[in-house]
Each structure stands twice: as C-alpha cells, then as structure tokens.
Amino acid sequence: MCRNIHQLHNFEPAATDDEVYAASLQFVRKISGSTKPSKANEEAFGRAVAExxxxxxxxxxxxxxxxxxxxxxxxxxKARARSAKRFAAA
Incomplete structure (x- = not known):
C-alpha cells in the first residue's frame, strides 16, 4: 500500500475532512498509476476520489x-524516530 496513506482511525481530535480527502486522493493515484489524470479521465478520477x-x-x-x-x-x-533510524547514515 502507499506509504503516504496514514492511519486515520482512533485519533483525538478525529480525522478532518481534508485528511480523509488526502488519503483518498493518494489511494486513487496509487491504483490508477497516475498522479494527475488526463483531461479525458479527470472527471472519473475526481468522482472516484470523492466517493x-x-x-x-x-x-x-x-x-x-x-x-x-x-x-x-x-x-x-514516533514516525520521525523510525524514519531517522531507517535512513541514518551508516
């Protein structure tokens, strides 16, 4: 799964609409293989993200x-610490 999609459940405060939209956009980008759809696919792409x-x-x-x-x-x-450990210069 895409590393840019983060868990949104069980946080205080709850996930915002923007966070849910961003995760949905990343998901559609991943499964479509496109970060920016062509004009012909723009409507379908946007509809998929919204749904x-x-x-x-x-x-x-x-x-x-x-x-x-x-x-x-x-x-x-915690994520920053994992990243620092993972990408630390040897």
Whole structure:
C-alpha cells in the first residue's frame, strides 16, 4: 500500500475532512498509476476520489475501539524516530 496513506482511525481530535480527502486522493493515484489524470479521465478520477472519501468518512465514523485515542504529536514523533533510524547514515 502507499506509504503516504496514514492511519486515520482512533485519533483525538478525529480525522478532518481534508485528511480523509488526502488519503483518498493518494489511494486513487496509487491504483490508477497516475498522479494527475488526463483531461479525458479527470472527471472519473475526481468522482472516484470523492466517493472513496465519502465511504472512508463513514467507515471512520462507524469503527469502534476500546483503545485510548492516539495523540497526533506523539505518533508523529514516533514516525520521525523510525524514519531517522531507517535512513541514518551508516
């Protein structure tokens, strides 16, 4: 799966519409193999992004968990630490 699509479930505050849209856009880009559709495919591309964002928002609203909500800053710090370790000069 695309590395640019991040988990959006169980965060406080909840994922914004912009975050859901961005993840949907990345998903459509990945499966279509195109970062920018041609004029002929622009409408289908945009419709797919909008529909996936809509369904994804419903999914996020319907998911339940007993885990405590994650903190965005703490998770971002963890991701930066993993990245630094992964790409550290040997």
């Amino acid at each position: 996936i964002a809509h369904i994804s928002q419903h999914l996020l609203e319907d998911l339940v968990t007993t885990a405590a909500p994650k903190n965005r800053e703490v998770e971002a710090d």
